[in-house]
Amino acid sequence: MARIKLEGLKKTYAGGVQAVKGIDLEVADGEFVVLVGPSGCGKSTLLRMVAGLETISEGRLEIGDRVVNDLEPAERDIAMVFQNYALYPHMTVFDNLAYGLKNRGFKRDEIERRVQEAARMLEIEEFLPRKPRKLSGGQRQRVAMGRALVREPAAFLFDEPLSNLDAKLRVQMRVEIKQLQRRLKTTSLYVTHDQLEAMTLGDRLVVLNGGRIEQVGTPMEIYARPASIFVATFIGSPAMNLIPLDYLRERGNGLLDDLPEGTDIVGIRPDDLHMQAPSGPHLVVESKLELFEAAGAESHLYVRLAGSEQPTVIRTAGQPPVSEGETLRFHVRREALHPFNHESNKRMGG
Amino acid sequence: MVENRPLGNLVAHLILILGVALVLFPVYVAIVASTQGPGEFLRGTLPLVPGSHALENYRAMWEAGLSRAGAPPAGQMLWNSLVMALAITFGKLSISLLSAFAIVYFRFPFRLFFFWIIFITLMLPVEVRIIPTFRVVADLGMLNSFAGLSIPLIASATATFLFRQFFMTIPEELLEAARVDGAGPLKFFKDILLPLSITNIAALFVIMFIYGWNQYLWPLLITTDPDYYTIVMGLQRMTTAADGDPQWHLVMAAVVMAALPPVLVILFMQRLFVKGLTETEK
Numbered sequence: 001m002a003r004i005k006l007e008g009l010k011k012t013y014a015g016g017v018q019a020v021k022g023i024d025l026e027v028a029d030g031e032f033v034v035l036v037g038p039s040g041c042g043k044s045t046l047l048r049m050v051a052g053l054e055t056i057s058e059g060r061l062e063i064g065d066r067v068v069n070d071l072e073p074a075e076r077d078i079a080m081v082f083q084n085y086a087l088y089p090h091m092t093v094f095d096n097l098a099y100g101l102k103n104r105g106f107k108r109d110e111i112e113r114r115v116q117e118a119a120r121m122l123e124i125e126e127f128l129p130r131k132p133r134k135l136s137g138g139q140r141q142r143v144a145m146g147r148a149l150v151r152e153p154a155a156f157l158f159d160e161p162l163s164n165l166d167a168k169l170r171v172q173m174r175v176e177i178k179q180l181q182r183r184l185k186t187t188s189l190y191v192t193h194d195q196l197e198a199m200t201l202g203d204r205l206v207v208l209n210g211g212r213i214e215q216v217g218t219p220m221e222i223y224a225r226p227a228s229i230f231v232a233t234f235i236g237s238p239a240m241n242l243i244p245l246d247y248l249r250e251r252g253n254g255l256l257d258d259l260p261e262g263t264d265i266v267g268i269r270p271d272d273l274h275m276q277a278p279s280g281p282h283l284v285v286e287s288k289l290e291l292f293e294a295a296g297a298e299s300h301l302y303v304r305l306a307g308s309e310q311p312t313v314i315r316t317a318g319q320p321p322v323s324e325g326e327t328l329r330f331h332v333r334r335e336a337l338h339p340f341n342h343e344s345n346k347r348m349g350g
Numbered sequence: 351m352v353e354n355r356p357l358g359n360l361v362a363h364l365i366l367i368l369g370v371a372l373v374l375f376p377v378y379v380a381i382v383a384s385t386q387g388p389g390e391f392l393r394g395t396l397p398l399v400p401g402s403h404a405l406e407n408y409r410a411m412w413e414a415g416l417s418r419a420g421a422p423p424a425g426q427m428l429w430n431s432l433v434m435a436l437a438i439t440f441g442k443l444s445i446s447l448l449s450a451f452a453i454v455y456f457r458f459p460f461r462l463f464f465f466w467i468i469f470i471t472l473m474l475p476v477e478v479r480i481i482p483t484f485r486v487v488a489d490l491g492m493l494n495s496f497a498g499l500s501i502p503l504i505a506s507a508t509a510t511f512l513f514r515q516f517f518m519t520i521p522e523e524l525l526e527a528a529r530v531d532g533a534g535p536l537k538f539f540k541d542i543l544l545p546l547s548i549t550n551i552a553a554l555f556v557i558m559f560i561y562g563w564n565q566y567l568w569p570l571l572i573t574t575d576p577d578y579y580t581i582v583m584g585l586q587r588m589t590t591a592a593d594g595d596p597q598w599h600l601v602m603a604a605v606v607m608a609a610l611p612p613v614l615v616i617l618f619m620q621r622l623f624v625k626g627l628t629e630t631e632k
Contacts, residue, residue, distance in 0.1 A: 053526050074532035086523035090545040099541070100531035147531075 002064035002077070002154035002187055003029045004050065009059035011045050011211075019045045021211035022059070027155075030185040032178075034202030036192055038234070042211040044159055047191045051080050051157050064154055074103070079148035080157040084164060085140045087132040093119075093143050094128040097150050118149040121180070138169045145180070156181070158190040162197065174200060195235050199223065207231045225338075229345045232267045232338060238300060238313040240267045240338070247308050248283060255281055255334055260349025263339035270300070270315040272336035275328065282331045287312060289326050294319055303328065377609070384408070384602035391598045407603040416600060421588045424604045427581040432611065434499045434569070434580055435562035441504035442558050443551060450513030451539055455525065465514070472507040476568055484571055494575040503565065509554050516550050517543065552622030560612045581608040 004027040011020035020042045027033045035043040048054040050061060052073035061069050068076045079100075087096050097115045106114075119125045122142040132140055141161065148156055158177075162170045178201055181188050192198050198205050199219040207214040207222065207230075215227040226232035226240070233239045245264050249256050259266070273285075287303035290311075301314040301322065314330060322328060339348040382397060385404035390397050415423035452458075453465050476483065483502050492498030520543070528538045544551075563582070570583040579587070585604055589596045616623065 051526075051530065053529065073526070073530045078530070080527070080530050082523045082527060084521060084523055086521065086527040088524065088527075088542055090542075099528075099533075103532035103537065147527075 003027060003031075003062075004155055004187060004189065005060075005062040006046075006050070007060040007062075009046065009049060009061060010057045011042070011049060011054060012057040019211055020049065023213060025206060025213070025216065027187055027189060030187055032181050032188045032190065032201060032203045033206060034190045034192060034198040034204070035206050035208055036195060036198035036202075036234075037208035037214075039193055041208040043191045043193075043208045046208070047157055047159055047189060050155075050189060051078055052076050053080075077154040078157055079151045079153040079155075080159065081144050081148050081161040083160040085132070085144040087140060087143055087147075089132055092129050092131055093124065093135070093146075096132065096143055097128075097146050100147065100151050114150045114152070115146075118146045121149065122146050137165050138173065141165060141169075141173055145177070149180075149184075154187065156186050156188040156190075158188065160192055161190075163192070163194070170197075177201065195237065199235065205235075207234060209234075225347065226267070227347050229265065229267070229340050229342070232340065232347075236269060238270045238315060240269050241273075241312045242267050242340070243305070243310055243312070244308075245339075247305065247310065248285070251283055251285060255283055256337075259337070259339045262341045262344075263348045265340040265342045267338035267340055268312075268332055268336060269338075270313045273312070273314040273330040273332055275316065275320060275330060277331045278333055280333060282333045285330050285332065287328055287330065289322055289324050289328055292322060292324055301328070303330075380602045380605050380609075383598055384600075384606050386599045388597065388599060401599075403599065404603075407599055408607070411600055411603045411607065415584075416588045416597065421584050421604075422576040422579055424581065424584070424607055426577070427579050427584040427604075428607060428611070430496075430499075430578055431563055431580040431582065431608075433496055434565065435559050435611075437496060437500035438503050438562035438565075439555055439558040441500060442506040442509050443554060445504060446506050446509035446513055446554075447544075447547070447551075449510045450517055451543065453510075453514055454517040455535065455538075468507050468510050470507075471505065472511070476503060476565075480567060480571065487572060493572050494578050496578070498572050499565075499569055499578065499580070500562070503562065503568065506558070509558065512550065512554065513547065516547060520546060549622050549625045552619050552625075556615055556619050556623045559615050563612055 004025075006023050006025040009020060009023040010018065012018045023046060025033075035046060037043045045054055049056050050063075052068070052071060052075075056069050060067060063076055063078065073080075087093075088099065091099065094115055097118060098111045101111045101114060115128070116125070119128055122145055124139060124142045124146060127135060127139060127143070132143060135143065141164075144161065161177075162173055165173060174197060177190075190198075190201060192201075202219055204217060205219055205222050206216050209230050215222055215231045217225075222231060222235055226235060229242065233242070243266050245256065245259070245266050248266055256266075277284075286306035288306065289301055289303050291302040293300040293302065297317065299316055299319050301316065301320075303312050303314065304310060305312055306327070340346065341348050379396060379398075382400050383391075384407055386397055386401035386407075387403045390401065411424040413423055413425065415421045415426070421427070449468065453461060453468075487493060487498045487502060490498075492501070524542060525538060528542055533541060565580065566582050566586070569578075569580045570586065573579055573583070581604065585601065585608060588601045588604060
């Protein structure tokens with residue numbers, strides 16, 4: 001159990017490429033923080049710096065009450081789950097789990113007890129005598145988790161642990177990881193590029209882009225008030241629509257006058273465009289339906305706004321009776337507008 | 351591919367059988383010849399059916415050797431060959447494993463330079479550098495010793511290169527997982543790298559053993575004391591008997607004995623050997 005504190009963490013590679021450009025972050029004891037961002041944003045590098053697998057070029061890293069900048073991974077009291085599991089192929093599952101404990105000089109019966117306990121928790125007891133080769137992807141994933149669990153470390157580090165699983169297993173393991181973390185209350189840092197995984201798992205999200213933090217906050221804070229255009233389009237699926245303010249102003253009948261100074265782009269979530277007129281003040285936009293995508297419980301409407309070629313996505317529940325080529329009217333409440341400035345990329349008005 | 355052409359099949363099989371015969375016939379001749387009595391060869395024709403002197407020929411070679419031709423007992427020479435071949439094999443394996451480990455997993459100055467230096471020695475097999483090597487060994491007083499027989503042959507670029515290639519296919523996360531699990535470099539080497547390389551080691555063991563066993567020129571050059579003769583060079587001594595004809599029936603018995611250990615090694619390690627050459631276990 002420990003907090004993790006990152007102060008001005010930077011990573012510059014030998015070639016001069018800067019992958020991480022100064023990260024300040026504090027992960028509270030027992031908290032589950034997800035680092036999310038597109039590939040190349042430095043999230044994995046950052047996690048590996050916390051793990052001790054990458055050297056820290058600049059800055060300070062604390063785990064618990066110790067500065068661990070110069071400690072070996074094994075001395076940092078962390079456990080890591082790798083994307084490709086990195087199980088030792090020649091060892092049985094039991095030995096895979098026990099290896100870290102053996103190296104730390106645990107007694108045989110203590111190792112036995114911890115491995116059995118972790119195996120029971122992850123329901124992999126029957127696989128203990130087997131080699132990883134004989135296991136399915138989901139089972140290997142559990143073993144990889146088990147290897148982290150038995151150590152009872154101060155913090156778990158997850159490096160995209162679910163991305164090698166198929167969609168169904170991914171959802172299942174996601175839930176299990178969440179439940180496990182809730183139960184153990186071990187501080188966790190989790191890297192993913194999947195915004196849905198990030199939203200559902202994290203107590204807090206850290207959205208990274210280009211080696212910098214774009215926004216830190218709870219999933220709902222980030223969803224409700226994205227701090228930049230990048231975050232707005234990265235979090236949420238389908239992505240948020242960005243519509244020039246000028247286009248809307250013509251149709252806004254004064255409703256848009258109180259938008260913060262500097263706003264020139266307005267973001268609207270696909271769920272905030274409604275076919276029925278809501279009560280209260282709202283805007284109306286006309287559009288032509290180009291493509292209708294039924295996804296079961298919900299549908300996606302791909303439209304172009306009338307009088308502009310602006311492509312826009314709408315998500316509605318169920319299957320509305322519409323046909324492609326039809327002209328549709330959508331209603332947007334004033335509160336659903338996210339004001340941005342396209343030059344600074346930032347949200348306007350705080 | 352499904353083909354059914356009887357004539358093609360027939361021709362193909364004939365060629366294959368011919369090929370097998372070409373390889374096996376000399377072996378058969380050697381085995382048959384080693385069972386003949388002393389007089390058989392003087393008649394000028396090679397006997398093609400086994401004779402009745404097998405036991406006495408082999409016993410004579412094993413215990414006494416051909417002292418007249420300056421060859422010690424075959425048992426002694428086989429032992430010398432075994433010691434030399436095993437020393438070379440284990441020496442090569444341990445050195446190349448360690449150097450490949452260093453080259454793949456450690457970042458030190460001139461790493462690539464050293465790798466190329468090792469690689470370049472591929473161009474300099476024993477035969478090419480034999481005279482200077484002889485000089486060095488002689489100056490170090492290692493003539494007529496097992497050290498002299500084996501040490502100069504131990505450095506191996508081939509094995510280093512093969513292990514390097516193999517190590518590079520091992521996912522880096524394995525090393526990282528081991529680091530997180532508290533394994534230092536040597537522990538990682540012992541607990542993870544070695545067990546994963548076992549099939550490669552077996553394959554190279556067979557190759558290196560045969561390489562060491564078949565050494566001819568080098569032992570011929572540096573041993574003058576019959577106590578250190580190896581079987582392969584001993585054969586040559588036997589055939590060049592100074593006075594009179596070589597005693598072929600005895601020489602052939604020695605030939606068969608000399609050929610046996612490599613065959614045995616391959617038979618015993620065949621499963622691992624084939625596995626090591628054809629698949630990488632992940």
